[in-house]
Amino acid sequence: xxxxxxxxxxxxxxxxxxxxxxxxxxxxxxxxxxxxxxxxxxxxxxxxxxxxxxxxxxxxxxxxxxxxxxxxxxxxxxxxxxxxxxxxxxxxxxxxxxxxxxxxxxxxxxxxxxxxxxxxxxxxxxxxxxxxxxxxxxxxxxxxxxxxxxxxxxxxxxxxxxxxxxxxxxxxxxxxxxxxxxxxxxxxxxxxxxxxxxxxxxxxxxxxxxxxxxxxxxxxxxxxxxxxxxxxxxxxxxxxxxxxxxxxxxxxxxxxxxxxxxxxxxxxxxxxxxxxxxxxxxxxxxxxxxxxxxxxxxxxxxxxxxxxxxxxxxxxxxxxxxxxxxxxxxxxxxxxxxxxxxxxxxxxxxxxxxxxxxxxxxxxxxxxxxxxxxxxxxxxxxxxxxxxxxxxxxxxxxxxxxxxxxxxxxxxxxxxxxxxxxxxxxxxxxxxxxxxxxxxxxxxxxxxxxxxxxxxxxxxxxxxxxxxxxxxxxxxxxxxxxxxxxxxxxxxxxxxxxxxxxxxxxxxxxxxxxxxxxxxxxxxxxxxxxxxxxxxxxxxxxxxxxxxxxxxxxxxxxxxxxxxxxxxxxxxxxxxxxxxxxxxxxxxxxxxxxxxxxxxxxxxxxxxxxxxxxxxxxxxxxxxxxxxxxxxxxxxxxxxxxxxxxxxxxxxxxxxxxxxxxxxxxxxxxxxxxxxxxxxxxxxxxxxxxxxxxxxxxxxxxxxxxxxxxxxxxxxx
Numbered sequence: 001x002x003x004x005x006x007x008x009x010x011x012x013x014x015x016x017x018x019x020x021x022x023x024x025x026x027x028x029x030x031x032x033x034x035x036x037x038x039x040x041x042x043x044x045x046x047x048x049x050x051x052x053x054x055x056x057x058x059x060x061x062x063x064x065x066x067x068x069x070x071x072x073x074x075x076x077x078x079x080x081x082x083x084x085x086x087x088x089x090x091x092x093x094x095x096x097x098x099x100x101x102x103x104x105x106x107x108x109x110x111x112x113x114x115x116x117x118x119x120x121x122x123x124x125x126x127x128x129x130x131x132x133x134x135x136x137x138x139x140x141x142x143x144x145x146x147x148x149x150x151x152x153x154x155x156x157x158x159x160x161x162x163x164x165x166x167x168x169x170x171x172x173x174x175x176x177x178x179x180x181x182x183x184x185x186x187x188x189x190x191x192x193x194x195x196x197x198x199x200x201x202x203x204x205x206x207x208x209x210x211x212x213x214x215x216x217x218x219x220x221x222x223x224x225x226x227x228x229x230x231x232x233x234x235x236x237x238x239x240x241x242x243x244x245x246x247x248x249x250x251x252x253x254x255x256x257x258x259x260x261x262x263x264x265x266x267x268x269x270x271x272x273x274x275x276x277x278x279x280x281x282x283x284x285x286x287x288x289x290x291x292x293x294x295x296x297x298x299x300x301x302x303x304x305x306x307x308x309x310x311x312x313x314x315x316x317x318x319x320x321x322x323x324x325x326x327x328x329x330x331x332x333x334x335x336x337x338x339x340x341x342x343x344x345x346x347x348x349x350x351x352x353x354x355x356x357x358x359x360x361x362x363x364x365x366x367x368x369x370x371x372x373x374x375x376x377x378x379x380x381x382x383x384x385x386x387x388x389x390x391x392x393x394x395x396x397x398x399x400x401x402x403x404x405x406x407x408x409x410x411x412x413x414x415x416x417x418x419x420x421x422x423x424x425x426x427x428x429x430x431x432x433x434x435x436x437x438x439x440x441x442x443x444x445x446x447x448x449x450x451x452x453x454x455x456x457x458x459x460x461x462x463x464x465x466x467x468x469x470x471x472x473x474x475x476x477x478x479x480x481x482x483x484x485x486x487x488x489x490x491x492x493x494x495x496x497x498x499x500x501x502x503x504x505x506x507x508x509x510x511x512x513x514x515x516x517x518x519x520x521x522x523x524x525x526x527x528x529x530x531x532x533x534x535x536x537x538x539x540x541x542x543x544x545x546x547x548x549x550x551x552x553x554x555x556x557x558x559x560x561x562x563x564x565x566x567x568x569x570x571x572x573x574x575x576x577x578x579x580x581x582x583x584x585x586x587x588x589x590x591x592x593x594x595x596x597x598x599x600x601x602x603x604x605x606x607x608x609x610x611x612x613x614x615x616x617x618x619x620x621x622x623x624x625x626x627x628x629x630x631x632x633x634x635x636x637x638x639x640x641x642x643x644x645x646x647x648x649x650x651x652x653x654x655x656x657x658x659x660x661x662x663x664x665x666x667x668x669x670x671x672x673x674x675x676x677x678x679x680x681x682x683x684x685x686x687x688x689x690x691x692x693x694x695x696x697x698x699x700x701x702x703x704x705x706x707x708x709x710x711x712x713x714x715x716x717x
Contacts, residue, residue, distance in 0.1 A: 032417060033387045035402045040430050042420045044470045046404075047102050047436070047457065049412040053118035056103045060122040063096045064129045075138035080146050082153055086163050091463040094516035098457045098469065100126060105456055108204065108448040109412055109440060109476060116446060120201055127193040135186045140175040143167070158514045158681045165517070172302065174290050181289055192282045199275045199633040204448060206628075208268050211235040212257060219253035221374055226483045240268045241443050242450070243480045250358040250373070262355035263621055272627035277602055279633055284594045295592040299638035304526045304645070304684060308593060311641050315589075318644060319582045319613065321707045325575030330615045333360040333573075336367075352616045361573055369565050369572070373491055376566060379549035379558050380495055382441065382479055382488035388548045389498060392538065393506060396668035399423065400430045401437070416440045421509050426665070434509045435459060438474040442481045442488070450630070451477045451497050453504035458516035471519065473508040475501050487552050492566060495539045495548065503532030510672050511679040518680040525635075526642035527684035531676050533643075533650035534658075540570050541662050574705060576616065578644070583613035585641040587626065592638040602626055648701045649688060655700035656692050 070092055074085055104126070106119035147167050150160060170176075174185050213235055217225065224247040229237040238244045238261065245265050252258050283295035292298040296308045305311050334352050337360050341348040352360075365371040390401045404410075404418040411418055419437040422430035443449070457472035477497065482488045490498070508520035521528050538544045542563050549558040558566070587609050594600055603622050610618070626632065631640050653675070657667040674691040688696050 032383050032403050033390075034405065039402055040422060040433070042433050042436075042470075044433065044436075046410050046418065046420070047472055049102075049410055051103070051106075051115070053114045056106065056115065056118040056122050057125075059103060060100055060126050063100055064125065067092070067096065067129070067133060071133060071136055071139050074142050075136065077142050080142045082146060082149070082155070082159075082163075085143055085146055086166065087159075087463060089166070090162055090515050090517065094458060094460045094462075094469070097516055101458075102456045102472065105454055105474070106412065107201070108454070109474075111413055111444065111446070113446070116204075120197065124194065124197055127197065128190050131186055131189045131193060134169075134173050135175065135182050137175055137179075137182070140170050143170070156514070158518065161681065162515050162517060168302075172290065172298075177289070185286055185289055188282050188286050192279055192286075195275045195279045195282075196633045199272050199279070200630065202269055202271050202275070203628060203630055204446060206240065206268055206449070207445070208264065209237050209239045210260060210264055211237050216254055216257050217248065217252055220248055220251040223374070223483070223486060224248075224251065226485070227480055240265050242478055243443060246358065249355060250362050252359070255353075255355065258355040258359060259353070259621075263623075266623040266625040267627070269628040270624055272633075273602065273624055276626060276632060277600075280591050280594065280600070280602075283592060283637065284596050284598065288596055294595055296589055296638040299592070303639070303642075304524050305641070308589065308638075311585075311589060311645075314645060315582050315585055315641060319579060321702075322575050322579050322582070322705070325705075325707065326579045326615050327575070329573045329575040332364060333357070336360045336363045351619075354614075354616050354618050357573075357576065357616055364572065365569055369569050371562075371565050371569055376558070376562070377489040377491050378553075379551050379562075380490040380492070381550065381552040382482075382490055384550045385490055385495060385498070385548060386439065386441075388550075389502060392544065392547070393502070394424065394428070396663060396665055397506065397510070397672050398426065398428075398665060398669055399434070399506070399510070400428070411438065413440065413444070415442050415444070423510070433470060435471040435473065437505060437509060438472075440474060440476045441479050443478040447478070448476050449478060451501050453501050453508070453521075455508045455520055458519035458522075459508075459511060459513065460516040460519060461514045468512070471508050471511070473505045473520075475505050477501065489552065492539070496536050499535045499539050500532045503535040507531050507676045507679075510676055512677055513679045513681045515681075518678075520676075520679050522680040524680070524684045525639050526645045527649065528646070529643055530646035530649040530653070530684075533647050534653045536650075537654045537658070538662055540567060542567060544662060571704075571706065576614075578705075579613050579615070581644055583609055584629070585644060586613060588632060588636070588640040589638060591632075648698045649696055651701040651704050652696045652698075653688070653691065655703075 070088070074080070074089070077084060100122070104119055104123045106115045107117075107123060110116050110119065143166065147163065150163050155163070174182055177185075211231055214225075217236060225236060227243060231237055238248060245261060248261050249258055252261070280295075287293065287295045287298045290298060292301070294308075296311075300307055300311065305314070330352055333356070334350070337352060337356060338348055338350075340346075340360070340363070362373065365373070393399055394401065400422040401419045402422070404420065409416070409418040417439040419439070421434045421437050423432040423434055425431050440447075454474045454476060455471065456474055458469075459471035460469050461467070462469050479490060479494055480488055504521060511520040513519050539548065542560075545563045545566065546557050550556070587606060590605060590609060591600060591602065603624060606624075606626050607618075607622055610623070631637075636642070653671070657671065658664060661667070670691060675687050678687055685696075
C-alpha cells in the first residue's frame with residue numbers, strides 16, 4: 001500500500017457439572033442455526049484462505065512494487081490535481097489493504113508454521129516499506145500543491161476530511177523537517193516496527209506451562225480438569241492460556257499453587273522485557289524530533305482527549321471516587337480469607353494477595369449472592385448462546401446473519417464458522433449485503449491467545465466502478481472446547497466478552513463510508529471501544545438473560561431467582577477491578593511521558609504504580625506482567641485510558657436510548673446509522689451528539705458505578 005494513514009490495528013478487549021451425554025450431540029460444528037427458507041446470494045465472493053507461503057510473500061512484494069511506482073508517478077507531476085493524486089492514492093490504499101491484510105492475519109490463526117512465518121515476514125516487509133513511503137518528501141511536495149485547492153473543488157465532506165487527514169499525517173510524520181531529522185525518524189520507526197512485530201510474535205509463540213498433582217488442584221472442578229492435558233506421571237499440565245489459568249486461580253484451595261500460577265502467568269513473556277524497554281526509549285526519542293515534549297503528547301494531540309493533562313485529570317478524578325469502594329471490596333474479601341484460614345487452621349497475615357482475588361471473589365459470590373459460576377455456565381452452551389446473540393443483534397440492529405454450511409465454507413481452520421451478513425428491513429427481510437463474518441472461537445496451539453476482532457478487509461466505494469466493496473471481519477476468541485461429557489459452556493463473563501467483540505465486528509460490517517481509511521472501527525482511538533462497551537449492557541438485562549440462557553440438558557432458561565442474583569453481582573468488586581484499569585492506564589501513560597534519555601526501570605515502575613493504585617498486594621514478587629501487556633506495543637501506546645474514557649460514552653448511550661427498552665429497534669436503527677454507520681467519516685463527538693441529541697456527559701457513568709455526586713449536572717468530556 002502507499003502508506004497507512006493510521007497504524008494497522010486489531011480491536012480487542014484486556015465451567016460445569018458432570019453428566020454423561022452422548023458426544024455427537026456436541027461435536028457437530030454445524031449445529032449453529034442454519035438458514036431456513038430462501039437464502040440471498042452475496043454479490044461479493046468470500047476470500048479464499050487456500051494460500052501458500054510463496055503467495056503471501058509474492059502478493060505483499062507485488063503491492064510494494066506497485067506502491068513505489070504510484071508514488072514515483074506522484075512525485076513527477078508538474079500540475080497535480082485531486083483526481084491525479086489524492087483520489088488515486090485513496091483508491092490504491094483500499095485495494096491493497098483488501099489484498100494484503102488477510103495475508104497478515106495468518107500469523108495469528110494459521111495452524112501451519114510456514115504460513116505463520118511467511119505472514120510475519122510479510123508484515124515486517126510491509127511495515128518497513130510503509131515507513132519509507134510515509135517519508136517521501138517528493139510526494140509531500142506534490143500533494144502540497146493540491147491541498148490549497150481543496151476548498152474550491154466542491155468536494156463532499158468525506159473527501160475533504162480524507163484530504164485534511166492526509167495533510168495532517170504528513171506533518172505528524174515530519175515531512176516538513178530537514179533531511180537529517182527525517183532520516184533519523186525513519187530509522188527509529190523501522191526499528192520500532194520490528195520490535196512491535198517481534199513482541200506480538202513472542203506472545204503468540206508463548207508455550208509455557210506448569211504441572212500439578214490432583215491433590216495440589218483440590219477444589220478445581222472435574223469439568224475444568226478434563227480440559228487439562230495429563231502427563232505420563234499422571235499430573236495435570238496447565239498452560240498459560242486463559243481457559244487454563246483463570247479457573248485454577250478461581251478454584252484451587254492451595255494458596256501456594258495459586259501464587260505459582262499467578263507469578264508464572266505474569267512472567268510468561270520475559271523475552272519481551274527488553275523489546276518494550278527499547279520501544280519506549282525509541283518513542284521518547286522520536287517525539288521531540290516532531291516538536292512534542294513526549295510520546296504521550298504526540299499521540300494524544302490526535303485523540304479526543306487532546307493532552308496528557310486531560311487524561312491524568314480524568315484518571316485521577318476517577319481513582320479518587322473509586323478508592324473508597326475498592327477499600328470496601330478488599331475488606332469484604334479479607335473477611336472471607338480470615339474465615340477460610342481459621343476453618344483450615346492456617347496462619348493468616350492479614351493481607352490480600354493478588355492470587356487471592358479470584359478465589360475469594362468466588363467465595364463471596366457463592367455465599368452472599370448464591371451464584372455458582374459452574375451452575376450459571378450450564379445455561380450458556382456456546383452454540384445456542386451464539387445463536388441467541390445473533391438473533392438479538394438481528395432484531396435490535398435490523399440485520400440478517402446466514403451461516404455457510406460446513407461443506408461449503410472457506411476458512412483457515414476447520415473450527416471456524418463463516419457467515420454472510422445483510423442489512424434488513426423493519427420486518428426482518430434481507431435488503432442489502434453487508435459483508436463476510438467469521439467466528440474462530442476455540443484455543444489451539446500458536447493461535448492468538450486473547451479475544452479480539454480483526455478487520456480483514458475494509459469496506460469502501462470503488463472509485464473506478466462506483467460499486468461498494470464489502471468488508472470482511474473475524475472474531476477470534478479462546479472459549480473452552482467441548483468435552484466427551486459436555487458441550488462448550490460459557491461463563492457469564494465470557495458471554496459479556498462475546499457481546500463486546502461481536503460489537504466490534506458489527507461496527508466493521510455495518511459501516512458505510514466512501515473511503516477505506518474511515519471504515520468501521522477507524523475512529524478516534526479513545527472512542528473505538530465505546531460501541532462494544534455499550535453492547536455489554538445487554539447480557540446484564542433480565543429479559544435478555546432469560547432469552548439468552550438455555551440449559552445444555554433440559555433446555556430451560558435461567559430461573560428468575562438466579563437471574564436476579566446474577567444481576568446483583570454486576571458491580572461486585574468493581575472498585576478493585578476499575579482501580580486496576582486505572583493502574584494499567586497510568587503505567588501506559590507514565591512510561592510514555594518520559595523525555596528523551598530519561599531512565600526508567602519498568603519492573604520498579606510497574607511495582608510502584610501497582611502499589612499506589614491497587615489495594616491487593618503481590619508481596620515481594622516483582623511482576624513482569626508488562627511484557628505480556630500487548631496493548632503497549634500493539635497500537636494502544638498512550639491509549640489504554642481509552643477503555644475507561646469510552647466507557648463514559650457507552651453508558652451515556654445505553655442509559656439515554658436503551659435502558660428503558662433494550663429491544664427498541666428504532667433506537668437500534670438510529671445507533672446503526674448515526675454512530676457506527678459513519679465510521680470515522682466524521683468526528684466521534686458529532687456522531688454522539690447526533691445520536692444523543694445533546695452533548696455527552698458522565699452522569700449515567702457515575703450513576704452506574706454508584707458514585708454519582710448530589711446536585712451534579714454532569715461533566716462534559
